[in-house]
Amino acid sequence: MMKFDFPVGYHDLHMVKIIDFQLNRWHSLGYARLEDVKWAGSQIRTFDDWKGVMTGLAEKAAAEERWVNAAFYFRAAEFFVMPDDPDKEMLYDRFMDLFYTRACASEPIERHAVPYEGTYIPALHIPSARTPEKGTIVIHGGFDSFIEEWYSCATFFAEQGYDIIMFEGPGQGAALKKYGLPLTHEWEKPTKAVLDYFRLDNITLLGISMGGWMCFRAAAFEPRITRVIASSIAFDYMQIPPLPVQILARVLLWFPGLMDELAGLKMKASYQERWGINNLMYITKIPSPVGASDVLLRFNEQNQHPELVRQDVLILTGAEDHFIPLKMHYKQVNALKNARSLTARIFTRDDQAQNHCQIGNIGLALDVMLKWIEAKS
Secondary structure, three states, rough: OOOOOOOOOOOOOOHHHHHHHHHHHHOOOOOOOOOHHHHHHHOOOHHHHHHHHHHHHHHHHOOOOOOHHHHHHHHHHHOOOOOOHHHHHHHHHHHHHHHHHOOOOOHHHEEEEEEOOEEEEEEEEEOOOOOOOOOOEEEOOOOOOOOHHHHHHHHHHOOOOOEEEOOOOOOOOHHHHOOOOOOOOHHHHHHHHHHHHOOOOOOEEEOOOOHHHHHHHHHHHOOOOOEEEEEOOOOHHHHOOOHHHHHHHHHOOOOOHHHHHHHHHHHHHHHHHHHHHHHHHHHOOOHHHHHHHHOOOOOOOOHHHHHHHOEEEEEEEOOOOOOOOOOHHHHHHHOOOOOEEEEEEOHHHHHOOOOHHHHHHHHHHHHHHHHHHHHHO
16 A cells, blocks of 8 residues: 655745645645646646646656656646536546556555445545554545545555545535536435445544535434544535625525626636636536525535534644635534534644645644544544
8 A cells, every 4th residue: 555745834836825725735645746836836827827737747747657646737737627628527537547547556445336316426445454443434525526635645544554435425526527416515415325335333434625514414414423523614604704795695695697797707807716616516517606606505504413413523624724714613613512522623834734624734634633533432
């Protein structure tokens, strides 16, 4: 089984925060060389440059048989590509091919298609590297993530003696692209399908990014989950903006036509807005900004049902998360009134894990998770 290095440090790679974060992400997870992402940051002047620069890095890495780098540079290239660009599917397929046939061809990965609502959701089983195994950890990401992105984290836990199951739910990776499943807030449904399929009980569920919200929703309705780890939770997407913006947004929701017009103006003015709104419509399979936004707004406090979460809970938050303000951490902690136990950790700039999902010091975050699991098992 491969062992990944998790470099310490959140680097200043680009003046645009979301581009800077994406470049840091692949390096921090152990998939990209620092010299490569530094070079990419110097070459990317606008979002239009992203695909060409990252694809060029991928082709160069493939020519040099640096297969892990190559695979994840194709994944990185795909990230900012518009859904109607035919290269989006091609880049995804290149990533998947290199990941499974080159980068991880000799890895102990078992691929599964879990029956779900008349089709399938993808799952991976990475067996424990030790016997006897210590237990099972089930891992999923959030929003538009791919299951393969978390492989370096999975190997860390497998090396420590845990059996690992990873899955993509509706709206993610192949569940969306190959099986046509749009994003849903009812995360207990795919979670139940996975637990049933693998006959699991007494598991630790790890949800990352929007997956932090999702894992609490699943835990509220699934008693086979014993421990819950949420990294970078949003708690309630409507509560993220300042109160005046929340009030304005609620008023505008009564005028969907106007909302769509305003979204169209934002998309014309900014590539980032155009990409973000198009991506939301893509993963929800709803061809209007207001309709797609309605799906996102279902990820709220009421639908999460934090009052039903009775498991042991660990929450990990970055103090300077550029997606989710720190106030959401405290709202989530306060809402989990019936959890069996609750441990909360806020990572700071001193930890180099101050941003979303502890990018900058993944190794520290994993170590915190491991010690907590062992203490609660």
